[in-house]
Amino acid sequence: MFKLNLKIAWRNLWKNKGYTFINILGLSIGMASCILIFIFIRYQMSFDEGFKNEDRIYRLTTNWTSADGFAESQGVPKPTPAAFRNDFKNQVEKVGSIRQDGGVIKVKDDAGKERIKVQEDVFYAEPEFFQIMNFEWLEGNPNQSLTQPNTVVLSQEMANKLFGDWNKAVGKTINYQNRDNFTVSGILKDIPDNSSFPLNIVVSYQTFKNYKNENFNSWGNTSSNDECYFLLKPSVSIDEIRSILPKFSEKYFQKDNSGKEEISAQALTDVHYNENLGNFANRTMPKKELYGLAIIGAFLLLTACINFINLATAQAVSRSKEVGVRKVMGSLRKQLVFQFLTETLTISVLALLIACVLTEIALPGMRSLFQDNISFSIISHPIILVFIVVLVIVVSFLAGFYPAMVMSGFSPALAIKNKISANAGGLGLRKVLVVVQFSITVILIIGTLVVLKQMNYMREKPLGFNPSAIAMVSVRNDSLSLLKYQILQERVSKIPGVLSTSFCRNPPSSSNNNESNFRYNGTEKANFQVNTKVADENYFKTFGLTFAAGRGFSKSDTIREIVVNETALKKLNVVNFNDALGKKIRIWDKEGTLVGVVKDFNNLSLHEPISPVLITTVKENYRNLAVKMDSKQILAVMPKIEKIWNDTFPENFYSASFVDDDISQYYETERVMGVLFKVFAGVIIFISFIGLFGLISFVATQRTKEVAIRKVLGASTIELVRMLNGSFLIMVFIANLVAWPLAYLFISKWLSTFTYRIEISIWPFALAMIISMVITLITVSIRSFKAANANTIDALKYE
Amino acid sequence: MIKIENLEKVYKTEEVETTALNGINLHVKEGEFVSIMGPSGCGKSTLLNVMGLLDKPESGSYKFIDTELLTLNDRERSNFRKRNMGFVFQNFNLIDELTVFENIELPLIYNRIPASERKTLVNEIIERMNIVNRSGHFPQQLSGGQQQRVAVARALVTKPKLVLADEPTGNLDSSHGNEVMELLCELNETGTTIVMVTHSSHDASFSNRIINLKDGHVVSEKINKSRNEELI
Known part of the structure; x- marks a missing residue:
């Protein structure tokens, strides 16, 4: 039975090659987008994971409340760690400081000749930091390697770079800023990309403390370079710490009338996502952006599924006879539903295979857009496989369930006599789905236009000074x-x-x-x-x-x-x-x-x-x-x-940057968003319009007889094309009306994050309408023109 | 009114060429009721389609009151057709989504008749066809005979000079068939020229003249005396 069903499924797919192609193409593009988005989100969610006790690790941060508002820093004043360690003895297991710095690293060869000169990030860290965060050590350990002044721990990769082979690095020296010589005392296993801690060179904190000009008593200075982490005792809740911190702040910070300064605690799991507080890796990804992406992914998939439902229900009539015969032969409705779902599953799996290929093709572009090392490896991340399986099942069900219910519900008596009318496949629902689909499309078109216009505005707005052709050459x-x-x-x-x-x-x-x-x-x-x-x-x-x-x-x-x-x-x-x-x-x-x-x-x-x-x-x-x-x-x-x-x-080490590059760097998030909008709007337009093409093809076939009758009665080709197009244009028009308020809400919310922004005008809306209507007109006209021009006689002769 | 000379039509598929019309000559006078008969595949429907400008022959001449129709382009053919011809089909060919009234109104719309005038014309013909109480119904709600009457009404509403009927009773039982034939006769009596393709000699007996086709030729022509006498 299953083999027979598969055969019928295959032959049906083959018979309706055009629709099958549209279905598979739409679904595979939708799925590929979803997979890409999932890979990206998974990668972003994997930051700073896997530390022992990760749910007990927190970072101390500083914030200021003043008449001007609220400001935060990821750093704390330098005396904070010691004071915190002392005052929170009962609640906190360990407190560790780490400071980011950077400068010129030089390595000499055995003959004393300078062999390597590079500019690198350098960190000063207390041994406690590594006791809190259990990074993997290849040689040495936090207790020994970072207690003495002028000792340095290198990552495997950095050690290879500086000394050729990390195995031989321990005991050798590197020169920092032409000033200090540090002895290598340990090797850290390379830290993966998905970390907020790009630790390649870590010098003992004691070294930093010995610098004469550093003041470890001043509470008046906060640098975002001075971070401090702590490990909560297992039985203590963070709320307890948070309730004591205001008193702690009051005790140490000098009071003045310009504002209030406070220390607060941030969970390690928030470090990658909080854009107001930064991190050493300088990469944050606000969760709301991830949610936004997930929603776009869901929309894409929904659009593709709508194509599927529309075409499947439209085609349902042509299979009514099969349903009738099967029912007469004793098939249960459940069996029919199962049969049709199997067919959908077959299509979904085919689409998935293509989607995987598309994903691989699109991945390099995605990598360069986000400047992240994301990969589509099912082996190293089995969760991707799970996602794909779930995706196929969800798509099959979403796309296949309704058509299966419609088809299996045909009355056998009518079905056998071919008396199922074309409207049986839920004409009303099809229209609603098309409207939904095009509302999504129009929202994305409007969004894209507004994002691009705002980007353009930011590029061209006079800033009150001229940033062009100015190089900033750094000096010490x-x-x-x-x-x-x-x-x-x-x-x-x-x-x-x-x-x-x-x-x-x-x-x-x-x-x-x-x-x-x-x-x-x-x-x-x-x-x-x-x-x-x-x-x-x-x-x-x-x-x-x-x-x-x-x-x-x-x-x-x-x-x-x-x-x-x-x-x-x-x-x-x-x-x-x-x-x-x-x-x-x-x-x-x-x-x-x-x-x-x-x-x-x-x-x-x-x-x-x-x-x-x-x-x-x-x-x-x-x-x-x-x-x-x-x-x-x-x-x-x-x-x-x-x-x-x-x-x-x-x-020293020469470095220079251009002022206008640095300024455009402010809008990196917006640039990425602009690209994403363009790409996804393009994809969604494509999916929607191939769906539309499939639907108009179907409608044209279905109405062949009517077209022929009208033609005999004297309708001109133009009149016929207009008749076939009419309902589609109306649907897309309604979709525009539905989309406008939603798009307005979305863009006004987005624009409100800019103090300097474009006024929302009617034109992105009008343009989106024109674009969607014109493309609709072209898409459906191609097909309806063909239908209207076809020879009439055959259609009139036979039922 | 109609002068057809040396009409040839060949259907080509990949393998076979079928000659459907092979040098047909046919004259129809105004006010005549002509039946075309013959075995399946003799080309009678093709002839009717050519006469109705639904199909184009390879060669020959087709004059309709001195106008040569075969040289017209698509648009001109379409315009000529909607002004001068009405069609009745075996399978009625009503549009399922439109009501009886709307179906009948359709050719008037394509002839750009103003709405108020359309209403009068349609109501007039609905009355004449005796389907007044059906005007708001959809085709599926009618019997075959009623559907065919609607089709006839639609063919007549534009007051065409020529009505082409392709086996108008083929899908009807004999009593409904007779009804339709009587309708056509009545119509003919008011001066409309009718050309009808039929298998049934009973139906053919309603016409003035019967033309027999075979293999794309006119093989015989018979004047229906009884009917003509009736006329006189």
């Missing part, structure tokens, strides 16, 4: 380097194609920001903090900043003259900017004169409003030389800068 600020600043600047300025240069800490817009308290005009401390930028006198010219009042400051190595932006004065309630000129501002315990008011510029990403900004001169805080170039000569100028830099600082 040790006393030796400081001496060479002037010669570097002079030589770089002389390169043809260099228009202007300026030493500064950051460009006008940066993701690296410093906030500080200040006093204006001798009054008490202002009730808000300013975003501080330190730079030399050429900063304004180099970045094309313009003045609302006053002038730029003149040359100085320390705080003497100060420039603020318009927002800062507005917050100070200064109406006439000229009144403020000449007033004294006190910051970092020094006083300067306000000489200029710079016009507001976007100092943060366009998600954020403009902050009050203060710009002044502090030579030892510069970190970059900004070089403004003639945009046509960038390619020629950059190598020259590098050469001069290497001549000037032979001991």
Whole structure:
């Protein structure tokens, strides 16, 4: 019986090759998208997993509540770990600090000649950190390898890179920043990609503590580089810790009127997902984005299943006779349902095979889009196999159940006489499904248009300064380097194609920001903090900043003259900017004169409003030389800068970036989202329209006789095409009406995350309607034109 | 009214060529009721389809009141057909989704008759066909005879000069068949030219002239005296 069913299934699929092709194509594309999304989500959810006691590991973080709002940092002030260890003895098993740093690593060969010079991330960690997080050690162990100063633990890969063979690395030395020599005391097994801890070089924390200029008593300074983890005692709940932390914060932080600072605890399982707090790997993936992707995946699959249901029910009539005969022969309804479900399962499995191929093809693109090392390996991740099996079953059931119920429900008497009318297959339901399908499609089209328009807006919005063709060349600020600043600047300025240069800490817009308290005009401390930028006198010219009042400051190595932006004065309630000129501002315990008011510029990403900004001169805080170039000569100028830099600082490592690249980096998430929208909108449009094509083909065949009659009665081809297309256009039109409010909700929510955003206008909606209607018209016309042009006689002659 | 000369039609499939019409000559006068008879496959339906401009012959000439129809393009054929011809089929060919009224109205719509006028015309013919109480029904709800009357009504509503009937009683029992034949006769008496294809000599006896086809030729022609005398 099963063999016979399979035969019938196969012959039916073959007989209706066109529909089978559409079904399999749609399903396989939908499934491939789902598999890709699942692989990605699985990968993202696998971060920081597998540690012993992972549910008891937490990170301490710092947050500030002030008039300006709420801010958080992944780091804690340096004295925090010791104080926490002491105050929470009863609740916490272990506390471990880890600090991120980075610099030039050099390795000498046996003859003492420099063999390797690389720029690397370096971490300082307490042994406790590795007791909390049980990373795998190939040589050494946390207790011994990281207790002494000037010892370093390398990852297997790093050891291979520096010494050729990790087995021979222990006991050898590496040089850090031309300053310290560290002895290799242990080897860590390579840390996988899906980790928030890219630990390749870990130096004992004791080394860091020995540095003279580090202050381990100041609670006033928080760096996101100083992280601290702790392991809860098994019997203690985190709520207990959280209830004591406010008191702990109160005890140590200095109180002032500008805001409240507090330490809080974050679970290890949240470290990868919390975008407000970062992590060492600098990769966070908010869970809501994963959910969004999952929803898109579900939509894609739904669209493909709708194709299937529509075509299957439409075709049902042609199989009514088979159903009738089977029923007369004694088949139970249950057996028929089972038979049809088997057929759907066969199609799903075929579609799955194609989907797997498509997944493999699409994977490299996905990898480069997310810059993640995701793989489609069923062997290393059996969960993917489970997902695929579940996917096939869900699809078979979703797509096959309703058609099976319809077909198995035919009355045998009518079915045998071929009296099942075409509407038996649930014409109304088919229409509803088409509307649902196209609503999803239209929402995605609108979403794509809006995302792309906002991206374009962000690219083109004037920021209040000119970020183009400016390279930020990093410089070190040790006393030796400081001496060479002037010669570097002079030589770089002389390169043809260099228009202007300026030493500064950051460009006008940066993701690296410093906030500080200040006093204006001798009054008490202002009730808000300013975003501080330190730079030399050429900063304004180099970045094309313009003045609302006053002038730029003149040359100085320390705080003497100060420039603020318009927002800062507005917050100070200064109406006439000229009144403020000449007033004294006190910051970092020094006083300067306000000489200029710079016009507001976007100092943060366009998600954020403009902050009050203060710009002044502090030579030892510069970190970059900004070089403004003639945009046509960038390619020629950059190598020259590098050469001069290497001549000037032979001991150090040259690195440079472009300001506009850094700015576009703010919108990486949006860029990825834009690409995803484009791809998925394309896929969903494709699936929907092949489904539509299948449906119109079916309708055209079904109405052949009617078309012929009308033709005999004098209908022209155009009139017939219009008749066949009519219902489809109406359905797509209704789908547009359904989609609009939903799309509006979605895009207004998304746009609200930008402080600077496009106005929602009618045109994405109108355009989506035009696009969907035009494609519908083309799709259905291709088929209906053929039907209307077909020879009439045969259809009239036979029933 | 109709002058057909040397009409040839060949059906080609991959393997065989079938000559359906082989040099047919046929004249039909205005107001005539002509039956075409012959064995299956003799080409009678093909001839009717060519006359109705539903099919194109390979060669020959087809004049309808001095207009040569075989040189017309698709659009012109379609226009000519809807203005001058009505069709009645063996299997009625009503549209299942439309009511009786709507089915009859359809050719008027394609002839761009204004709605108010359409209503009058349709109601007129519905009354004449004695199906007034059926006008809101769908075809499946009617008996075969009633369906064929609706089909006849649809063929007549545009007041065509020529009605082409392809075995109009083939799907009906004899009493319903007779009803339809009487309807056609009545119609003929009011001046409409009718060409009918039939197997039944009983049906043929209603016409003025019977033409016998075989292998695409006209083999014989018989004037139906009784009917003609009746006419006189």
